[in-house]
Amino acid sequence: MPLSMTLTLNGAARDVVLDDPRVTLLDLLRERLDLTGTKKGCDRGQCGACTVLVNGRRVNSCLTLAATLDGAEVTTIEGLGTAAALHPVQAAFIEHDGFQCGYCTPGQIMSAAGLISEGLDAEDPERIREGMSGNICRCGAYHGITLAVQEAARRMAADGQEDAA
Amino acid sequence: MKSFDFVQPRTVAEALAAWGPGAVWLGGGTSLIDLMKLGVAQPDVVIDLGRVAGMRSVDVQGDGAVRIGALVSNADLTRDAAFAARFPMVAEALLSGASGQLRNAATVAGNLMQHTRCAYFQDAGAACNRRDPGAGCDAQGGVGGGVAVLGASPACIAVNPSDFCVPLAALDAVVEVQGPEGGREIAMADFHLLPGDTPDRVTALAPGELIVALRLPAGADGFAGHSRYLKVRDRTSFAFATASAAAGLRMEHGRIAEARLALGAVAAKPWRVAEAEAVLIGQTPDADLFDRAATIAMAGAEPGDDLAWKIDLARKTAVRALCLAAAGTPARMPALPASVFAEPAGEKVHA
Numbered sequence: 001m002p003l004s005m006t007l008t009l010n011g012a013a014r015d016v017v018l019d020d021p022r023v024t025l026l027d028l029l030r031e032r033l034d035l036t037g038t039k040k041g042c043d044r045g046q047c048g049a050c051t052v053l054v055n056g057r058r059v060n061s062c063l064t065l066a067a068t069l070d071g072a073e074v075t076t077i078e079g080l081g082t083a084a085a086l087h088p089v090q091a092a093f094i095e096h097d098g099f100q101c102g103y104c105t106p107g108q109i110m111s112a113a114g115l116i117s118e119g120l121d122a123e124d125p126e127r128i129r130e131g132m133s134g135n136i137c138r139c140g141a142y143h144g145i146t147l148a149v150q151e152a153a154r155r156m157a158a159d160g161q162e163d164a165a
Numbered sequence: 166m167k168s169f170d171f172v173q174p175r176t177v178a179e180a181l182a183a184w185g186p187g188a189v190w191l192g193g194g195t196s197l198i199d200l201m202k203l204g205v206a207q208p209d210v211v212i213d214l215g216r217v218a219g220m221r222s223v224d225v226q227g228d229g230a231v232r233i234g235a236l237v238s239n240a241d242l243t244r245d246a247a248f249a250a251r252f253p254m255v256a257e258a259l260l261s262g263a264s265g266q267l268r269n270a271a272t273v274a275g276n277l278m279q280h281t282r283c284a285y286f287q288d289a290g291a292a293c294n295r296r297d298p299g300a301g302c303d304a305q306g307g308v309g310g311g312v313a314v315l316g317a318s319p320a321c322i323a324v325n326p327s328d329f330c331v332p333l334a335a336l337d338a339v340v341e342v343q344g345p346e347g348g349r350e351i352a353m354a355d356f357h358l359l360p361g362d363t364p365d366r367v368t369a370l371a372p373g374e375l376i377v378a379l380r381l382p383a384g385a386d387g388f389a390g391h392s393r394y395l396k397v398r399d400r401t402s403f404a405f406a407t408a409s410a411a412a413g414l415r416m417e418h419g420r421i422a423e424a425r426l427a428l429g430a431v432a433a434k435p436w437r438v439a440e441a442e443a444v445l446i447g448q449t450p451d452a453d454l455f456d457r458a459a460t461i462a463m464a465g466a467e468p469g470d471d472l473a474w475k476i477d478l479a480r481k482t483a484v485r486a487l488c489l490a491a492a493g494t495p496a497r498m499p500a501l502p503a504s505v506f507a508e509p510a511g512e513k514v515h516a
Contacts, residue, residue: 020168021171022168024198045199045266059270060195063194063198063267063270065194065198065211068173068191068213068215111265114266118265124500126507127500130402130500133264134267
């Protein structure tokens with residue numbers, strides 16, 4: 001029996017009809033909604049390439065059944081910033097060279113955005129590394145990734161204070 | 166993945182009514198969906214609990230006990246500052262497990278229900294008595310140290326992979342269950358079963374029973390000032406334990422008034438030995454004393470062909486966890502929770 005559901009996807013309401021409850025959020029995004037920025041790595045929740053935000057929280061989209069998400073708000077890398085107005089995490093990854101091949105990068109950036117919103121202490125690189133341990137980078141760009149997350153967290157905290165003032 | 170029917174009950178009563186042979190409960194899905202992809206779990210019906218009302222809060226009860234709804238996420242429980250302050254080793258254990266993404270999705274009840282990470286259980290092509298009773302056990306004589314040294318049987322040498330369950334066992338947590346026959350409570354100590362000759366029976370839940378909450382009894386916060394979880398693993402983060410220990414001490418005038426010690430990753434359930442705790446009572450904290458307790462806790466451990474190192478590692482992990490607990494709970498969660506690499510001086514809760 002087809003499952004009808006409504007998602008808020010990158011800020012826009014989307015009606016989705018699922019013909020099969022086995023479809024993961026990752027496959028829904030890539031195969032059915034043509035949002036291929038979210039990557040499939042291990043497909044087992046171990047590599048983090050498929051990280052997206054669901055209701056503001058970072059999760060592995062490969063382990064999330066799409067059918068569980070009726071009414072949910074989903075943000076993917078396509079919805080985080082635009083080419084003209086990069087999200088601070090995206091800008092910081094470019095500035096600090098937080099990638100090499102780029103395959104893990106959408107997941108790294110979504111995970112970092114989620115981690116910062118969880119209240120990261122950006123002054124402690126150890127806490128950044130621990131907080132990002134669900135995202136694997138086969139190229140080993142961890143040094144740049146750590147610096148990028150630190151920079152983005154500082155910048156977002158400063159922007160937040162300005163907004164509040 | 167095998168196809169299945171998908172249902173979304175709105176109440177516990179609807180959930181119970183939806184259950185039948187071949188059905189599974191879906192919480193956060195971080196373990197179940199993975200096993201379904203591997204073909205290890207092949208349910209006919211998936212009952213998504215995500216819409217069931219009333220299982221997502223952490224409540225302090227009249228007597229001071231804390232009741233944790235079954236669907237509270239691992240992350241939300243650690244973010245509950247009041248909870249983490251009262252039960253720091255529970256928060257530390259949760260934060261030492263999985264990744265930020267997985268902790269956001271995974272639920273506390275799902276943590277109790279997660280299957281072993283034994284590689285032979287997860288490989289549908291390997292013989293496994295737990296997955297397929299009577300098939301044999303390829304883990305015997307297999308590769309890796311992630312197997313039991315206590316409470317194992319010829320049928321199964323798998324360990325329970327949970328970090329969370331270790332301090333829960335140490336603190337006498339209670340599992341609240343609803344089922345076709347009504348509600349009941351199961352002590353953590355009785356919740357996970359040793360394999361014996363029925364390794365496919367992993368928990369004390371009867372068919373169709375559902376965890377609705379966990380409860381930490383009043384008084385379990387008496388260990389808050391001297392309470393640690395320590396986890397030894399292949400890498401510092403995002404790895405299952407090779408050996409772990411939850412240690413809690415209630416101190417009075419420099420002496421141990423009450424003690425709790427449970428070990429993880431050494432058996433099919435968190436391993437807690439009353440005699441190991443009793444030997445500490447009335448004593449002054451001391452590494453030699455802790456070594457005596459840890460040795461008692463590991464009594465009867467079976468090294469098999471090549472696991473003597475694991476018995477030694479588990480004993481030393483317990484000693485170090487007790488030493489850390491005696492030094493005092495850190496006022497702030499360490500950057501690397503439960504890690505042997507993160508031992509700062511730093512301010513303690515009751516400095």
